[in-house]
Amino acid sequence: MSIVIESSGQTARLTLDGELTIYEVAEIKAGLADVMRAADEIEIDLGGIAEIDTAGLQLMLIAKRNPGKRVRFVNHPPCVLRLIDLANLGGLLGDPLFISATESARKVP
Amino acid sequence: MNDAAQDLAQALGTFMEEARELLAEMEAILLRAEDGSGQEDDMNALFRCAHTIKGSGGLFGLDEVVRFAHVVENVLDRLRNGKLQFDSDLISLLLACQDHIANLIAAIAENTEVPVARSDQLLSRLQAVLGTGGGAVVAPPAAEPHSSEAGIGAGDGGAMGSDHWHISLRPGRQVLQDGMDPLAFINYLSQYGKLLHVETIVDAVPEFAAADPEICYLGFEVALASRASKAEIEGVFDFIREGSQIVIVPPQSQISAYLALIESHHQDAERIGEMLVACGSVTANELAEALAVQKQQEPHARIGEILVEQGAVPPQVVEAAADQQKRVEEKRSGEARIVKVPSDRLDALIDRVGELVIAGVGTHLQISRIQRPDIQESAEVLLSLVQDIRDMTLRLRMVAIGEVFSRFPRVVRDVSRELGKDIELRVRGAESELDKSMVDKIGDPLMHLVRNSIDHGIEPAETRMARGKPARGTVELRAYHESGSINIEVSDDGGGLDRDRILRKAIENGMVAPDAHLSDQEVYRLILAPGFSTAAKVTSLSGRGVGMDVVRSNIEALRGTLDIESVPGQGTTMRLCLPLTLAIIDGFHVGVGSSHFIIPLDMVVECIELPPDVGDRGYLELREQALPFVRLRELFDEQGPRHPRPRVIVVRYGSRQAGLVVDRIHGKCQTVIKPLGPLFAETPAVSGCTIIGNGEVGMILDVQALVRLCAGAGHGKHAKN
Structure with missing residues (x-):
């Protein structure tokens, strides 16, 4: 798991790499908390996420529940998309998602 | 605050005790398994032990216990499912793990450093057994999806339009820490049919600052089209059942089943209603009607009754539920038969009973001096009751x-x-x-x-x-x-x-x-x-x-x-x-000069008169056997008035006998043993003291030491000391 933080003014960009599961959520949340103290707008790049579980998904929800901060997830890899789709949380996580053709084919009509 | 801290400490104490019992059970099972005398249910019991320890450990935030027990549990789970087989190395490893859990708990109890390094060492061996690097999520049991007619079309008349299963899952807050992944289970449901709709309930997710990312705040409502039986679907959630709230409503269920589901979430009934509608399990109209009907009905009609009455639940489900209830009840009644009492209270009681015995004997002695048969009789009754209480109290401490x-x-x-x-x-x-x-x-x-x-x-x-x-x-x-x-x-x-x-x-x-x-x-x-x-x-x-x-x-x-x-x-x-006990004994009260001595009654064999012709030999002849004896008067350097005809109390310790020469015999008395201070530590042949009926102090003789003293003297050898 690695967290790379770049910030410019009030905007910070986090790049997560590795796994986003129960084993990492505490560490990632602590990292997020640091970033949120300094920035109001946070973009989280999920491109490097190889595995995600319920705890990881929940952490995404938690990150969004932060009054006064704008948290945006970008670059969702397939595993994250699959889980968001399964949990039917696409609307709630409120980020533009690109659902691949195979993924959408699997989607319940 | 203080009360809360105390409650927690008490609960933690209960946990430690329970954990010790569970660990002992694990050990017994493992040893049985090694002997090949394992029983059918052993593997499940073993798993439950580890699981319970982990679960309760998590409640108290004992992270190291949870972390370790979790992997042990994974191994036990594989054993239970037959994916792993016992061999003697594995048993040794599991025994070592069981010891380690005990050590972890002991370290917590004693507030010493938790041996984390040892955990890691054992964990790596466990991981080797598991054959995985991460000890990650336990896969749900790989059962072949079976189609079954059970539970489908069970309801006649009044059936709802919905033709799918509705599953309402509220995982326990600990599931994530327990290494369970609720969405993985939901995903697994697709093995049994088609996931029509999933609603994730996020209402309980707190704001960022207050959230603990390792606690599960989520809930799920799932609509599943499947021909699987209820038991099969329930089976998927076996691993997270504990601490979780799971309601499974079969297809074609009557509205009451959905009402039951809504009722079970009474705190957010409206929200669940919405979810049911969102899942297509119930239409909005049906829901509104049903809720209205329910309001008219008796407010506390038991859902279970309604369900059975209306034939909404397949009979085997009812049986299983009833069985489980029965087990819970049996467990409860088992708990009711045993009352746990802090040992200091028990000690205080025994102490008081000791005083009661002393006071009782004293009173009895005084009453026996006055010539009032009626008072004497009631005093006798009282004394025998006191003796009963004494025996019962002492039995409380017996294990x-x-x-x-x-x-x-x-x-x-x-x-x-x-x-x-x-x-x-x-x-x-x-x-x-x-x-x-x-x-x-x-x-x-x-x-x-x-x-x-x-x-x-x-x-x-x-x-x-x-x-x-x-x-x-x-x-x-x-x-x-x-x-x-x-x-x-x-x-x-x-x-x-x-x-x-x-x-x-x-x-x-x-x-x-x-x-x-x-x-x-x-x-x-x-x-x-x-x-x-x-x-x-x-x-x-x-x-x-x-x-x-x-x-x-x-x-x-x-x-x-x-x-x-x-x-x-x-x-x-x-x-x-x-x-048998350290507190109260039946004593035999004798006097030497002006001093009082107590001999534990169990050790007294008989009383005889000292033959006048023994002289200074140190032994006498009793039924053609030599009996060594010791004169207490000399031993304790007693100066009080002599008795013209001294008595010999024959005492026995183990296989040896000895005689103790005394002046007077007072008879049997109840004796509460009081320890002697360190001042008397050097006094030989006295093991304690007591207060006798007339308020004087009596010394309790250490018969074992006296017998040895006599035996030593009999061999013409100096006793140690």
């Missing part, structure tokens, strides 16, 4: 010795393995009872004796074969009651004590004069002396010459004794003899 014995199968297994010996442990009389305080204290001495038997007693297999004995050695633990005391024997069928070698060593060490004539018993007792060891080689277990003297002093601190019997080539028996 079966099996509690101590239960740890030995493991010890014997480990030690005999370490030494490469094949040894069987037999346990007899585990139901014999003795005082709880004693149970706590004899564990270590017994452990030492058992280790000694295995290490020194039992010969190597080749030697045994050469001697015509079975290659497998036997160590036996046996407990039985004998005249107010409990005897605990540790015997082995090994080589017996080597009398000559002990004697030679003792002479070398200057403990015995080279020309001394000692009985076998006396020679054997030499091994109890500090620093004595004849072992040819020192092993990690014993042979360093510390220990047996510690064993002896531990046992003597309990007013007990240690006897050694040994037959060369056939084995050794170490016999611990302990009083």
